[in-house]
Amino acid sequence: xxxxxxxxxxxxxxxxxxxxxxxxxxxxxxxxxxxxxxxxxxxxxxxxxxxxxxxxxxxxxxxxxxxxxxxxxxxxxxxxxxxxxxxxxxxxxxxxxxxxxxxxxxxxxxxxxxxxxxxxxxxxxxxxxxxxxxxxxxxxxxxxxxxxxxxxxxxxxxxxxxxxxxxxxxxxxxxxxxxxxxxxxxxxxxxxxxxxxxxxxxxxxxxxxxxxxxxxxxxxxxxxxxxxxxxxxxxxxxxxxxxxxxxxxxxxxxxxxxxxxxxxxxxxxxxxxxxxxxxxxxxxxxxxxxxxxxxxxxxxxxxxxxxxxxxxxxxxxxxxxxxxxxxxxxxxxxxxxxxxxxxxxxxxxxxxxxxxxxxxxxxxxxxxxxxxxxxxxxxxxxxxxxxxxxxxxxxxxx
Numbered sequence: 001x002x003x004x005x006x007x008x009x010x011x012x013x014x015x016x017x018x019x020x021x022x023x024x025x026x027x028x029x030x031x032x033x034x035x036x037x038x039x040x041x042x043x044x045x046x047x048x049x050x051x052x053x054x055x056x057x058x059x060x061x062x063x064x065x066x067x068x069x070x071x072x073x074x075x076x077x078x079x080x081x082x083x084x085x086x087x088x089x090x091x092x093x094x095x096x097x098x099x100x101x102x103x104x105x106x107x108x109x110x111x112x113x114x115x116x117x118x119x120x121x122x123x124x125x126x127x128x129x130x131x132x133x134x135x136x137x138x139x140x141x142x143x144x145x146x147x148x149x150x151x152x153x154x155x156x157x158x159x160x161x162x163x164x165x166x167x168x169x170x171x172x173x174x175x176x177x178x179x180x181x182x183x184x185x186x187x188x189x190x191x192x193x194x195x196x197x198x199x200x201x202x203x204x205x206x207x208x209x210x211x212x213x214x215x216x217x218x219x220x221x222x223x224x225x226x227x228x229x230x231x232x233x234x235x236x237x238x239x240x241x242x243x244x245x246x247x248x249x250x251x252x253x254x255x256x257x258x259x260x261x262x263x264x265x266x267x268x269x270x271x272x273x274x275x276x277x278x279x280x281x282x283x284x285x286x287x288x289x290x291x292x293x294x295x296x297x298x299x300x301x302x303x304x305x306x307x308x309x310x311x312x313x314x315x316x317x318x319x320x321x322x323x324x325x326x327x328x329x330x331x332x333x334x335x336x337x338x339x340x341x342x343x344x345x346x347x348x349x350x351x352x353x354x355x356x357x358x359x360x361x362x363x364x365x366x367x368x369x370x371x372x373x374x375x376x377x378x379x380x381x382x383x384x385x386x387x388x389x390x391x392x393x394x395x396x397x398x
């Protein structure tokens with residue numbers, strides 16, 4: 001079922017690319033006079049007055065790569081005219097583009113596609129630049145700790161079993177208080193041993209001992225490490241519930257089966273879900289625009305003289321900038337810029353940017369812009385939630 005969704009996403013993405021980069025005048029350079037090669041109308045200048053195609057048609061490989069840069073990335077005057085305004089005066093850029101200054105600036109959709117492809121390229125190259133390797137080191141430390149504690153628990157279990165045997169406590173019903181306490185300690189150790197085995201994907205050495213709820217004794221692990229392991233236990237237990245055929249019921253047997261199969265696959269390979277979220281994130285990034293557009297309209301409700309087209313330009317420029325800001329912060333993190341700097345950029349600059357774009361694009365007073373910004377921030381959270389829920393659903397159904 002997700003194949004149709006992904007095909008639709010790819011088709012729409014391709015159509016947007018074609019619309020953004022295709023020039024109505026064709027792929028030619030300037031000429032002088034002659035006959036138009038496209039519509040055969042007489043041409044008295046460099047461009048056809050009938051269809052707009054330039055008279056001279058280039059056929060060199062260098063010109064081909066120039067077309068790629070020109071059409072896709074817009075590395076020309078308009079690129080450098082657009083970016084400074086987008087970063088510092090987004091409201092002016094939005095208003096000027098809406099009013100008709102189209103040739104001076106990169107179109108919102110072309111800039112949006114550029115930011116999406118840049119994000120794909122940067123994160124494909126950098127991986128996860130925000131982790132700084134700390135996540136990997138933490139995982140290695142946990143794995144090393146699990147190995148050490150597993151050996152320690154094995155030793156303690158052997159000692160407790162020897163103590164019980166020497167005490168002659170063969171029948172739990174006849175245990176003394178000390179023997180009952182000793183038996184409970186042994187049970188807790190076996191629970192901890194089972195949990196460590198489950199976290200490493202190994203078979204549980206004591207299948208007759210159920211993990212259950214409550215605290216588990218796990219050698220000399222710190223409280224923080226035990227919390228992490230207990231969280232892993234909760235995930236395992238939740239996964240077992242999700243794998244139950246009776247846990248999914250939508251009224252459609254086919255959809256139920258697709259969801260159960262998807263959940264089972266994700267439980268067996270959690271990294272697959274992360275990969276699908278990333279891949280679908282680029283493929284369905286355009287969904288952010290139609291998802292956000294109604295909320296922008298709600299934010300500006302009551303402002304007369306503005307249309308959905310205006311809100312679409314506002315939305316697309318805003319999303320493009322946020323993507324470029326995210327890419328910039330990723331690069332800053334990669335080259336070792338102090339975390340406080342790029343974290344402040346990620347946290348504080350987006351609402352400031354949205355405020356400036358709202359105020360100047362729609363000619364709002366400071367107070368009105370702040371009030372509408374509050375609503376827009378709430379709607380932004382809702383839009384992102386809907387977007388990621390869609391990606392998650394597509395990933396599960398895949």
